[in-house]
């Protein structure tokens with residue numbers, strides 16, 4: 597049996613537009629992001645893919661993207677599961693900082709290490725920071741010492757894979773088409789695992805906003821062919837724009 601998995605990064609957020617490190621800060625979609633989500637829904641509908649269940653993070657930009665896209669795909673009614681383990685990578689003390697100024701201040705090597713290295717997390721955020729999630733009620737059921745104060749991609753994989761095993765993979769194996777709307781780095785964590793990408797090579801992988809990425813998986817949930825974007829040209833341009841983000845003012 598072929599198991600279908602659709603990954604969608606949220607549309608452009610207000611902080612993507614402003615070029616700020618975001619992580620767990622709960623910003624909403626920009627007007628462009630809402631448009632991108634609509635397009636994603638239309639692409640889904642045209643493709644004939646029919647998600648049966650939706651997984652999202654606990655962050656509004658992923659939730660909004662899913663709602664808009666599913667509405668335009670006539671699938672707004674499907675079951676939904678939200679979990680913090682699909683959240684964006686926690687960006688630590690970088691949350692709220694301008695990417696271009698950070699690149700200028702720390703230089704390209706440190707900047708890329710913080711953004712794209714596999715296992716180097718940025719400095720931790722203080723609980724007193726206005727951009728900390730230490731007291732955010734949506735995480736009230738998570739033990740305080742489990743709520744991250746910063747994360748590397750490796751730490752994202754460590755928190756995401758148990759959820760993949762306990763929930764997402766079960767729905768896939770039962771024959772459901774699963775759609776996940778999440779974030780640039782939480783999706784990089786998943787793609788790294790599904791495609792078995794090395795710790796070094798993952799640095800060069802960027803996920804564009806709101807273009808569905810489709811996996812066809814075997815019974816062991818291994819890809820039976822390379823995953824494909826529903827709009828490959830737009831995806832390549834979008835991924836290049838993400839890679840170049842720090843350079844923008």
Ligand SMILES: O=C(O)[C@@H](CO)OP(=O)(O)O
Pocket residue numbers: 612616617618619620684687711780781838841
């Ligand atoms: O700021 C962030 O949370 C992420 C995604 O928008 O940025 P980056 O692509 O720099 O990891």
